[in-house]
Amino acid sequence: MSLNQKSEHCKLEEDVQAPKEAQSLEGVQAPVAEEEEATAAAAAAATSAPSSSSLTPVIPGPPEEVPAAEALQPLQGPQRACLSPTATTATPSSQSDENPRSQEEEGPSTSQAPLDPEVLNMRVAKLMEYLSVKYTTKEPVTKAEMLMNVIREDKDHFPVIFKKVCECMEVVLGIEVKEVDPASHTYAIVRALDLTYDGMLSDDQGFPKTGFLILLLGMIFMEGNCVPEEKLWDMLSMMRVYPGQEDLVYGEPRKLATQELVKEQYLEYRQVPNSDPPSYEFLWGPRAYAETSKMKILKFFARVSGTDLTSLPSWFEEALRDEEERAQASAASGDDTPAVASASSSTTSSSPPSPE
Template sequence: MADETQLMFSQEEQTVSKQSKVLCQLSAEEISKIVVDLVRYLLIMSQKKLPIKRSDINKTVLGDKSRGFDHFIEMAKERLSLVFGMELIELELNSKSYILLSEFQDHPYLNCYSAGKTECSLLMIILSFIFMNGNVISDNQLYDCLRRIGIDIEFHHEVFGDVENKLKKDYVRQGYVEYSRVVGAEPVQHEFKWGLRARKELSKLKVLDFVAKIYGEEDPSNWTSQWEQANAENAPNES
């Protein structure tokens, strides 16, 4: 029994060592891209309502980085939950097959009432980009930011649907976002700001906490200017 236990720990140590070696060879930007690609793949495959096999993930997404699977899948799980309101679960222990489920509980940062966590997550992403860009962001800048995390407003999204319609119509009508033309700009430009409802309902400290989790930062105060602004403001929802 002791020999079996020792062998088990030895195998685990070897696995961790191999993963660490893979990760050490990658930059933070490369790791982030792999996670974005992995999340996009999981979202697309989930539409088929069939189990997603680890072997397919390795073949299609990770390739020669497959030794870092456990690390990448954990990062993808966190982003799927936080950003998309989805939960990735393994069908059975060591089955190496996964399914993606919607999480219907309330969003931890924003009260969207009956809209659901997924809808709130998209809104939270957009409001975060606006705040982190200095409380105003051009339409093209915002679209670029969204594309970097796998959301292209020109295409129907697997989870969020018609993002452009939500952004320019639904969220504007609900008072979460202000969308206006930049006066005097040539060619014509538009910009986004927080709407009145967002300013009343959402604490910017919570936005920083949300952003920190997405980027794997432990300390939101690393974004100095946003941290100072968030603390200086009297946020209604701050507890």
């Protein structure tokens, strides 16, 4: 399915989404038309990348008083708007030595006029389309290739364009662009947080669903390791993602959350004991505990929101306890076999240990 049909939801402006009738045309459009549609759609997806101004800390007080919905605010609602051409300076938390994109984020010189926002979005769209193909084919990409094949007309603006593309792909799709060879500026496009799931049915169908999974895992952790279904949909509605309503990136969200991710053992979906009428809640599943950790999830949200971990003491302390228990269990077992257990064993204690 083309990017055009899968990314229009990311527009959080007041314009109307592209007609769904376009979906019926897939497979019969001319190659040129398909390319144009995919590029336009990638531009729509690009508008979901949070701006630098929206990635400032949003937690005003002690985290125990702050709901997950507020902590996740930088990824939701109107704040998921286009990165403005002038708001490209990375926050301190994103400028560590571990950031492979730091050398690309310096931006154009101050004497150079910034790109028009519409032009910027189109350049971002083309690069997103290009990198998405590289992701599905599992091919690395170099800066030289991106400049030659995608951004020849605006090479001086490459740092701005590249930074926005990386932010959008990471936050919305759960896909990271990692530098693997600094000398040649070669990058690999991989799933974030070492997760092994992307929800794509084939190499050329749909968008990765890893970003949706990361978002749900973060919500569950920040809500005390267990979130009522009704509350989860309330938080997702801030992103205009609604149960029972087809989403152009995530498909049908309720089916994805309650069936697909449960089947894949990333989530546990269970009835609340003694609830009448029956109500349900979400917890981490065993595969989530095996592949990631509370600390990785917390660091992900802190980084994309520009928030220092020390400003999240309650969640940070729990994540530290989780890391310690994982290390102890790994040492006790004497091997690297993950110690995986169901999240349902406790909704308040740390997760079952598993080696990194």
